[in-house]
Amino acid sequence: MLHIIKTQSGLDDAIPLIRPDDDILLVEDAVYALFRQSSPLVDLKDQKDHCWVLKEDLLARGLTLSTHDCFQCVDFEGFVFLTEQHFQSITWD
Template sequence: MLHIIKSVAALDDAMALYSEQDDVLLIEDAVYAANPQHQAFSKVKGPSVFALQGDIDARGMTNRISPSVSTIGYEGFVELTVKQDKSLTWD
């Protein structure tokens, strides 16, 4: 499953259902959690965590994203939706 997370507040609920086969994509305000200094960073777990570059740039976070989080563009977003047969968007 692809978990598309739109807000930091949605991380708790999404991560409660996360399994090792899943991918996590942080978009919109959820990209703040990809900053190692953010209080929610510890909730971002697993090797398959991605953050949308356009949202990172829009929030001035380009140099603050953890190396453990892969940044992707819209093409990568499409590839994730193809890879995972199901997706769930968390507000």
């Protein structure tokens, strides 16, 4: 399953339900979670190949991913590719 997470509260709701084979995509204001000291993202450190962040949302907020090693950047084309690869997806607001 692909978890598209849009907000911090959506992230808090999604974390307990994410399974090891799920993919996670942070979009919109959820990208700020990458830079918070007490973020639930530390629970995802073993899912390095399953964690993504939308590059355009990082750039729109003046952020870069250079300091976070668990997540990989993906552009809109990559976003579409991720949705095509999953039979199911859920968006967390």
